[in-house]
Amino acid sequence: MSAISINNLxxxxxxxxxxxxxxxxxxxxxxxxxxxxxxxxxxxGKSTILRAIAGLxxxxxxxxxxxxxxxGPKRSKSFYxxxxxxxxxxxxxxxxxxxxxxxxxxxxxxxxxENIDTRIGRLLDDVGLGPGFRFRYPHQLSGGQRQRVAIARxxxxxxxILLLDEPTSALDVSVQAEILNxxxxxxxxxxxxxxxxxxxxxxxxxxxxxxxxxxxxxxEEVLTxxxxxxxxxxxxxxxxxxxSSINSIR
Amino acid sequence: xxxxxxxxxxxxxxxxxxxxQARFASWYKGWLTLRSNKLTMFGLxxxxxxxxCAIFAPVLATHDPFAQDLGQRLLKPxxxxxxxxxxxLGRDIYSRLLYGARISIYIVxxxxxxxxxxxxIVGTVSGYAGGWIDVLLMRITDIFLAFPRLIxxxxxxxxxGAGIENAVLAISLTAWPPYARIARAETLTIRxxxxxxxxxxxxxxxxxxxxxxxxxxxxxxxxxRVTLDMAGIILTAAGLGxxxxxxxxxxxxxxxxxxxxxxxxxxxxxxxxxxxxxIFAISLAFNLLGDGLRDVLxxxxxxx
Amino acid sequence: xxxxxxxxxxxxxxxxxxxxxxxDAVRGISFTLGxxxxxxxxxxxxGKSMTGRAVxxxxxxxxxxxxxxxDVHGEDILSLxxxxxxxxxxxxxxxxxxxxxxxxxxxxxxGQQLVxxxxxxxxxxxxxxxxxxxxxxxxxxxxxxxxxxxxxPHEVSGGMGQRIMIAMMLLPNxxILIADEPTSALDVSVQLQVLDxxxxxxRDRGMGLMFISHDLNLVAKFCDRIIIMYAGRIxxxxxxxxxxxxxxPYTLGLLNSVPDLEHPRDHLEVLKRDPAWREAPSVSARx
Numbered sequence: 043m044s045a046i047s048i049n050n051l052x053x054x055x056x057x058x059x060x061x062x063x064x065x066x067x068x069x070x071x072x073x074x075x076x077x078x079x080x081x082x083x084x085x086x087g088k089s090t091i092l093r094a095i096a097g098l099x100x101x102x103x104x105x106x107x108x109x110x111x112x113x114g115p116k117r118s119k120s121f122y123x124x125x126x127x128x129x130x131x132x133x134x135x136x137x138x139x140x141x142x143x144x145x146x147x148x149x150x151x152x153x154x155x156e157n158i159d160t161r162i163g164r165l166l167d168d169v170g171l172g173p174g175f176r177f178r179y180p181h182q183l184s185g186g187q188r189q190r191v192a193i194a195r196x197x198x199x200x201x202x203i204l205l206l207d208e209p210t211s212a213l214d215v216s217v218q219a220e221i222l223n224x225x226x227x228x229x230x231x232x233x234x235x236x237x238x239x240x241x242x243x244x245x246x247x248x249x250x251x252x253x254x255x256x257x258x259x260x261x262e263e264v265l266t267x268x269x270x271x272x273x274x275x276x277x278x279x280x281x282x283x284x285x286s287s288i289n290s291i292r
Numbered sequence: 293x294x295x296x297x298x299x300x301x302x303x304x305x306x307x308x309x310x311x312x313q314a315r316f317a318s319w320y321k322g323w324l325t326l327r328s329n330k331l332t333m334f335g336l337x338x339x340x341x342x343x344x345c346a347i348f349a350p351v352l353a354t355h356d357p358f359a360q361d362l363g364q365r366l367l368k369p370x371x372x373x374x375x376x377x378x379x380x381l382g383r384d385i386y387s388r389l390l391y392g393a394r395i396s397i398y399i400v401x402x403x404x405x406x407x408x409x410x411x412x413i414v415g416t417v418s419g420y421a422g423g424w425i426d427v428l429l430m431r432i433t434d435i436f437l438a439f440p441r442l443i444x445x446x447x448x449x450x451x452x453g454a455g456i457e458n459a460v461l462a463i464s465l466t467a468w469p470p471y472a473r474i475a476r477a478e479t480l481t482i483r484x485x486x487x488x489x490x491x492x493x494x495x496x497x498x499x500x501x502x503x504x505x506x507x508x509x510x511x512x513x514x515x516x517r518v519t520l521d522m523a524g525i526i527l528t529a530a531g532l533g534x535x536x537x538x539x540x541x542x543x544x545x546x547x548x549x550x551x552x553x554x555x556x557x558x559x560x561x562x563x564x565x566x567x568x569x570x571i572f573a574i575s576l577a578f579n580l581l582g583d584g585l586r587d588v589l590x591x592x593x594x595x596x
Numbered sequence: 597x598x599x600x601x602x603x604x605x606x607x608x609x610x611x612x613x614x615x616x617x618x619x620d621a622v623r624g625i626s627f628t629l630g631x632x633x634x635x636x637x638x639x640x641x642x643g644k645s646m647t648g649r650a651v652x653x654x655x656x657x658x659x660x661x662x663x664x665x666x667d668v669h670g671e672d673i674l675s676l677x678x679x680x681x682x683x684x685x686x687x688x689x690x691x692x693x694x695x696x697x698x699x700x701x702x703x704x705x706x707g708q709q710l711v712x713x714x715x716x717x718x719x720x721x722x723x724x725x726x727x728x729x730x731x732x733x734x735x736x737x738x739x740x741x742x743x744x745x746x747x748x749p750h751e752v753s754g755g756m757g758q759r760i761m762i763a764m765m766l767l768p769n770x771x772i773l774i775a776d777e778p779t780s781a782l783d784v785s786v787q788l789q790v791l792d793x794x795x796x797x798x799r800d801r802g803m804g805l806m807f808i809s810h811d812l813n814l815v816a817k818f819c820d821r822i823i824i825m826y827a828g829r830i831x832x833x834x835x836x837x838x839x840x841x842x843x844x845p846y847t848l849g850l851l852n853s854v855p856d857l858e859h860p861r862d863h864l865e866v867l868k869r870d871p872a873w874r875e876a877p878s879v880s881a882r883x
Binding site: 083084185214215216218219220222223226241242243244245247248270271282283284286287 | 639640754783784785787788810811812849850853854855856857858860861862863864865866867
């Protein structure tokens with residue numbers, strides 16, 4: 043049973059003659075517990091797919107089913123308790139006037155979680171932040187710390203699927219390493235399914251098992267990370283991306 | 293000594309341990325920023341002073357503000373125990389000034405309670421809902437914006453009779469549209485932020501999002517704008533008083549006092565000028581405070 | 597005089613006066629730049645961008661610069677009056693920044709900006725400037741210079757905008773080019789193209805290049821010499837080819853924390869920041 047099943051998804055903006063397609067005819071499946079990567083350059087539509095799944099894209103067509111539930115124009119409460127998202131810019135994903143405590147407790151309140159006080163402590167522990175961070179405001183946190191809070195918020199309701207929209211691209215390399223390690227650990231502990239968007243093949247290679255390569259709103263190809271490591275890409279575009287990315291000196 | 297030091301450390305702590313501490317710490321830091329701006333503090337002191345004058349007017353006044361004494365007309369400031377002299381009916385200007393402060397503050401409070409709140413609601417609903425609701429509310433806003441304030445006040449007075457409350461009503465009805473526009477502009481920007489997307493993904497309904505997440509962010513701009521508008525509101529009220537449309541005689545409203553002193557301005561300048569200086573002082577004080585509040589409430593976010 | 601390095605910096609400090617004391621963004625660094633490509637690598641807060649701006653004396657109050665020596669081709673610029681500094685900026689030392697969206701003037705056409713850049717430094721006629729602008733657009737591999745000349749910045753792609761930025765900065769024939777994260781905002785395939793252009797131009801014109809970046813691997817492949825900065829100090833300097841033999845734990849940590857497609861690891865190495873690194877004196881990178 044797939045955790046996520048997307049068929050012929052099209053997402054567009056604008057009306058009538060001014061319609062422009064961000065995503066065209068995309069289909070893929072993500073199995074339960076799998077980690078699927080979406081890579082491509084800017085404008086390829088990868089982030090738009092995530093937003094469409096999350097219910098943040100207004101105009102789309104096709105068939106999407108998540109955790110057995112077919113998705114309609116609006117998302118249900120039960121959807122939100124199974125699927126959560128982590129956003130790209132840590133400086134924009136936390137409300138500037140709310141403490142960490144407020145952010146997490148509101149999320150839990152909305153999902154009807156009990157024992158909020160103890161759960162907050164545990165959540166902060168899970169993401170590697172101590173209790174001292176609980177009552178800080180976002181401007182008192184570094185980029186990496188903010189991203190950890192965003193991850194904690196996403197985990198507040200115990201979801202089974204995480205949508206990750208370039209979660210480390212705005213972070214320093216050393217901080218990125220910490221967050222990537224955290225994501226690997228969390229997936230193992232909570233048996234999560236990941237759909238991760240990134241432009242960085244190294245990051246995607248570290249975290250994912252299969253990758254969909256996107257260009258101009260369409261899928262160029264879907265391949266396993268292993269195949270990618272052996273440079274066994276079918277599409278010349280994927281080959282080109284691989285060549286541009288190999289820049290390690292070790 | 294040690295308790296105040298302890299309190300200061302508690303407020304400046306990098307790791308607050310309770311919601312209350314975090315909130316107080318936030319306010320305290322804002323206060324420190326405000327305090328470092330000398331002009332702003334000057335404005336704040338002037339306002340505090342005027343507020344105290346208004347509150348303690350019965351204690352501070354030397355004479356009854358309504359007592360006329362035609363034998364003591366148009367005395368110079370300092371003569372016969374009248375600190376600022378007397379007006380054309382022999383009333384002590386200083387005492388009238390103190391009681392007039394009450395009226396000015398009353399007007400300001402009434403307008404502040406109504407106009408920004410209405411503007412906030414209209415603007416945020418309009419900005420968040422979009423579509424035809426946005427169009428409808430904004431056109432209504434435009435209609436009210438098109439009314440010149442004094443003309444509307446005249447119309448109200450003609451319809452409902454002169455008096456402070458009607459003047460305030462007229463001012464409020466024309467003061468809320470700019471706040472609606474500010475609130476709407478802020479909402480349009482905030483609406484697309486990731487933190488709003490995130491709370492939507494937690495299942496929050498639009499009412500919660502607008503009141504709990506968007507309003508706190510709009511309130512800073514509104515507070516700044518209100519403070520800066522105060523001067524204008526007071527001047528408008530004074531203008532209405534000057535025209536005889538606001539507070540009615542013998543009320544010691546500052547604008548009305550200027551109007552009464554108009555005839556004597558060449559030979560007895562203090563009758564009109566001193567209330568004028570009072571209006572100038574309160575307007576300037578509000579402007580300076582508003583400027584300083586902007587630095588506290590709306591600092592450029594550091595994204596480095 | 598002609599033997600002097602293009603840029604000679606000794607004991608540079610960049611400080612900011614804040615409410616809670618003086619904050620040191622750059623703490624006593626020294627290096628020289630010849631006709632080579634020098635990479636300055638560091639994370640956010642390391643002071644690398646501040647260094648670039650300090651060379652051009654673009655630090656505004658409450659920030660200020662202190663240095664024992666700040667020479668451009670043998671000439672001291674620390675005490676230069678602002679008027680001469682303006683001639684220097686763009687004329688002898690140019691800078692390209694990260695995002696052309698923010699560094700190109702949105703209300704002027706590309707051509708207007710190029711012409712203005714040139715005429716600010718050389719007395720040339722409009723037609724001569726127009727010709728030179730078209731020539732330099734061609735040099736940065738823009739295929740249809742006449743068409744691009746009349747476009748506005750929002751009408752060109754990121755990669756093209758960055759190439760226009762490079763063209764604009766190189767028109768007045770500077771000796772030194774400071775590039776502050778010139779490819780970070782670009783897609784991967786466009787990055788290489790832009791880097792190739794920078795490389796060719798710098799080589800052909802015999803310029804010195806100061807390449808500021810957070811990407812150690814990129815700098816290692818593109819530059820001749822590397823400086824690694826941390827907390828306002830230089831912690832290590834080496835030739836690009838010898839990066840794999842780096843000694844300092846911070847450098848090694850940076851190298852190891854990047855996920856490598858070809859060498860998968862279960863967990864990435866997490867950099868343990870040693871407070872001693874902040875306190876250790878700056879390594880001199882003067883040649």
